[in-house]
Amino acid sequence: MTSQVITCNALFLEKNLELLVSFVYAHNDVVDRAPLWNYCLNLSSTTSPWCLLGDFNCVINLSEISGGREHFTPGMQAFQDCLAGCGLNRVRTVEDNFTWTNKRLLNPVFKCLDRMVANGAWFNLFTEGNVFVKPRSIMNHNALLFNEPMQLQRIGKPFQFFNYMIEVPGFHNEVAKAWSLFCTGSPYARFACKLKELKVLLRQLNKNHGNVSSNVLVARANLEELQVNMLNSEDASFLSVENNLIKALNLALAEEESLYLQKSRVK
Incomplete structure (x- = not known):
């Protein structure tokens, strides 16, 4: 100084x-x-x-x-x-x-x-x-x-399998596709190779399926919109559509519950 x-x-x-x-x-x-x-x-x-x-x-x-x-x-x-x-x-x-x-x-x-x-x-x-x-x-x-602008590094999230994915349409096809992949090496190496490919396929499947909580909001909004229209109509075909929308909402709610149950690790 x-x-x-x-x-x-x-x-x-x-x-x-x-x-x-x-x-x-x-x-x-x-x-x-x-x-x-x-x-x-x-x-x-x-x-x-x-x-x-x-x-x-x-x-x-x-x-x-x-x-x-x-x-x-x-x-x-x-x-x-x-x-x-x-x-x-x-x-x-x-x-x-x-x-x-x-x-x-x-x-x-x-x-x-x-x-x-x-x-x-x-x-x-x-x-x-x-x-x-x-x-x-x-x-x-x-x-x-x-x-000095920070040089942000993209950190990939670790793969996590959510149990509700088993019921998502296309899940078994993706598993079969990964398991049919030709890999060389020892049994452990081939097993790791197929798992690696399966992670990529399941990530994409999960992304296409959408956010489970958003799916609940969409399913509920669709059902409520139909039920509002049903108030002033006696068209019986509405009942069939309503039944399908109720099933879709229950499925979305079950997926959301399964996800939060798994994340909370509550037995």
Whole structure:
């Protein structure tokens, strides 16, 4: 820790790697910032992923200034030399380029005083990292938020056989299809091969059959819709249709009960 920077060791848990993170609050005066640049040059020999972020109290070029006196200064040159000597580059920033304003109503000044820079090892580790410039609220500086989009891994659910599947139309055909598959190897290897194929077929059968709870809702809605229509009709054919819909609802209810009974593991 110095008067202008605090450097921390951080552990990136996902890959069990140590990082260096330096939080900067540079002096206003160009001469007083010189020790900060020297500190950065000394630390740049690290092979660890390293980033610096915060208020550098200086811009790199004139495009980072809007309003006020816009001319190249020795402070900008010193900042450029430090970044080049340390091998540091700005982390990709989303949206707003200016991170500070004097909030003056007449002829306001905007500058990019706050930034995040990092070495090559950091960019190799966080290839998709972005810096978001947050609203400044009551302050005259914007906060910076670094974000690395999570690389979500698709984790397959373990196969689980539900007992109600035995009564689903097509179940026995799928079992017969898997068991007729030609496999080579020992009896155990052939058995495992057929089971593996059967899992794929049963997963698809279960998917085509639909969600059991949704099936209950659909079956009940179909029955209730018919019974509403039956109130003002004496058509006897409705009774046959009603009987079939009642059977469909009872079957859906039995499947749902079987599923929840199996999941609850109640004997």
